[in-house]
Amino acid sequence: MNTTPFPSGLSEDAVVITRVADRQWHALDDDLVVGRGHAQHRPDGRLFVSIDAWHDTAFDRLAAAMSAHLPAPLHTVVDEADVELTAAWRRAGFRVRRREWEYVVPTDTQFTGLDAALPPRGVTIVPAGQADESLLRAVDRAIRDEVEAAVGWQSMPAEVIPRSEGDTIVDPSKYAVAATPDRYLGLIRVVTAIRPRIGLIAVLADERRRGIARALLAHALETLHHSGFPEAWTEVQESNRAGSALFEGIGARPMSSNLELVR
Template sequence: MAITVTRLDEHWIASRDDEVIGEVHPWSAPNGKLRLFFDRTDPSAYEALIARINGPCLTTVNEADQPAVDALTALGFVPVRREVLLEIPVARTAFEVPPGYRVISAADTGIRKLMALDDALRDEVPGAEGWESDETSFREQTYDSPYFDPETYLVALAPDNSYAALVRIWNGPRPLPRLGLIGVLPAHRRHGLARALLSAAFNVLADRGAPLAIAEADDSNTASLALLRTFGATETGAELELARP
């Protein structure tokens, strides 16, 4: 039977015989790339939904979901990145902050300084190059987010009080805490700062009784993967980033 596509607010819904068979939520990321987030989408609905989207775009799909991968590649999408999915056991560790540095909660930072640090660190994350946040959106997605946790979103300050690094763990909406970002600016690397920040955040989770945390890392990001394996991270799967030119 024919597939009907209707627009609801900022997303599109595909239906067949009055049954919803797919949704797509387009999002213009701060690096200028259009990302598509599909929800409850049957492979047969991709073509009708994507027909509503103009120009270059990106989406992510589980590598093990072969019907979805096949449907998207048949529509002109090509793999551009692979992200490893990880589970990290939560346990207390004692990696100390390097001398001269100190750690504060993101709740105690200046929004513009934190935003600048976040943009700089994202610029080195595969797939997020060119990230430029605006203050309103950054505030909404950080301090105003229901998943913002001031005890697990931490910032490292250098001896001159400049912002040097951060770790960000979100608590929700997924069942397990999710490591969103761990990053150190180039001038402050090779001092154990990333390890110390991750230890501080994980110690909070351990005290709360959380057994595991989840994370993703580009499979070419050997430094991040090595760091997470230091904490016992194991691979649970992978996702493919697909691009339509």
């Protein structure tokens, strides 16, 4: 346990920043916990930090203590509408790295126009839970290698599902795939734990512009619609114009935006 005292100004006692675990800190004011900080490595290797504090002084001192003890770069994600929190991270030396839009996606394929979105000849859609795990892992790895060789996987949405090192498929039952007889060409991952969320849709580079992504999306939305979900959610990075065009073209509505900040 590591503690760092600071003059408070909030009371006659000092605010104490306490490292209560390997990547957890508390801010104490007169023995009262007035803030908590936490750091966690995401599956892509980036180190993300979060702070929940009662007031600016506790936040600023937690941020300073965490920044002093953790290796750079540090990342965090905030709702862009939360102006005060964004300003607090900026005071701590964080700058905007990217913006990510959250879309609400209707699932009725007659409304979206995806009712006629069929896969190209020779390609079939394998429903979630029925994919061959070895072929699924192979196409996931190939897509990730293509992204890493181009824009870099760190440009993709931050994934927060814990997984063992090197294992990029946590739950194969969440993936539907586009398949030929000998390999998979693309995949879509949908999680419905709290609300339906399209976490990933991707196609091999040499198979794009054939309507595979639309066919995967049509299948996933139709499945959700038949399960009683009128809407799904997804996030698209602001610079991903193809992704935004795909979802906006089927009537998806941008509802909010998140900022990824980095120090």
